[in-house]
Amino acid sequence: MSPAWSDEAIWWHVYPLGFTGAPPTSAGAAGHRLRRLEPWLGHAADLGCTGVMLGPIFASETHGYDTVDHFAIDPRLGDDADFDALVARAREHGLRIALDGVFNHVGRSFTGDAGWLRRQPGAADYDTFEGHERLVALDHAQEAVQDYVASVLGHWLDRGADGWRLDAAYAVPAEFWRQVLPRVRARHPQAWFAGEVIHGDYAGYVARSTLDSVTQYELWKAIWSSLNDRNLYELAHALGRHDDLLATFAPLTFVGNHDVTRIASRLDDHRHLGHALAVLFTVGGVPSVYYGDELGLEGVKEEREGGDDAIRPAFPPTPADLPAAPATSTGLSAAPAHFEMPADGRDVFALYQRLIGLRRRHPWLARARTSVTHLANRTAALRTDAGGDRAVLTLLNLDDEPWRCPADITHATLAEAGDSGEGDPAVVPAHGWRILIDKPA
The missing domain is CATH 2.60.40.1180 (Golgi alpha-mannosidase II)
Incomplete structure (x- = not known):
């Protein structure tokens, strides 16, 4: 049973390493950049969101998804005191916090027990995640790995987190979560757990894993694709499948995240942005807004080294510093991509604000059928x-x-x-x- 508050959740999804302009590697790059999120919490609350879903913030080698220590804040972002301050400020704005946990794999310099890493019999090296040599797979069959993940989840819930996005959950055996999550929920019954699942049997994975939710990539694709092709039959088909999911759980819905081309760039006709958002905020599920989408930012994901930079830009120090026109610099050091404010950015913000307001006035939409x-x-x-x-x-x-x-x-x-x-x-x-x-x- 998902916590009651999750049905009313609307997340502002942020990729902290990019948002704060952190350097691309953690070597010699210590700082307290997590504090740069604090001035933007009011922006998220004004938008109408009820929580902030953070991308990876734990010690890692590069992009955050190569974690080396799940109990430590990435030195580029700061330390425990910075995290505690962010949670406290979020509470002042009425915002919950969800964290991004990468437990399918770790970075090569992982500080945990090397015996927890998965290796095939007779193999010279560990298994990796989808061929990425620097991402080494954990051995989820080991009870010690289950204990470790349960302790990490509980540790940050103790410190004030409200829930978790579990990265690459589709690569983790569902039975692993079935072993881990009851232990965590015993101490934190109001915690919420959503898994990243790109394709496959969403409902089956939720049932076997006991997760509260999974990412709804099928609906995401149908929204922009049907609008581009002017073929609403595709959307109708996806909504039928989405309706079936709502019989057992509320999926995590979105039109943008840290891994995909931004919706403003994805749509062939900008006049159809409102159509995409109207669907997002009036069908069942738990909606999330990827930072910058609410300002109409553009950004294309490319399949190359550094191809995520354009969709993970650094933001200005405060909302008051948002430029009225395209800018070439944000004033934040080592930004992975410069910040450009679209001419209609404030109008787009108002559109998001209106539709989120409608969603909040009708919270029953989270479980409603279409x-x-x-x-x-x-x-x-x-x-x-x-x-x-x-x-x-x-x-x-x-x-x-x-x-x-x-x-x-x-x-x-x-x-x-x-x-x-x-x-x-x-x-x-x-x-x-x-x-x-x-x-x-």
């Missing part, structure tokens, strides 16, 4: 319903002409729209979208 009441290539009506008088209609029009939704909206009232919202609420302008609250008589 049916498609009208479907064509370029137009769709989605009804997300939790029973009783709790229903939302999301109308999407990707066509070059206005569209009148044939669904019965006799008792519906307009809540949000990608236009002024004037006129007949059933008529959606060209490339427009509308969200209506439906309360049957």
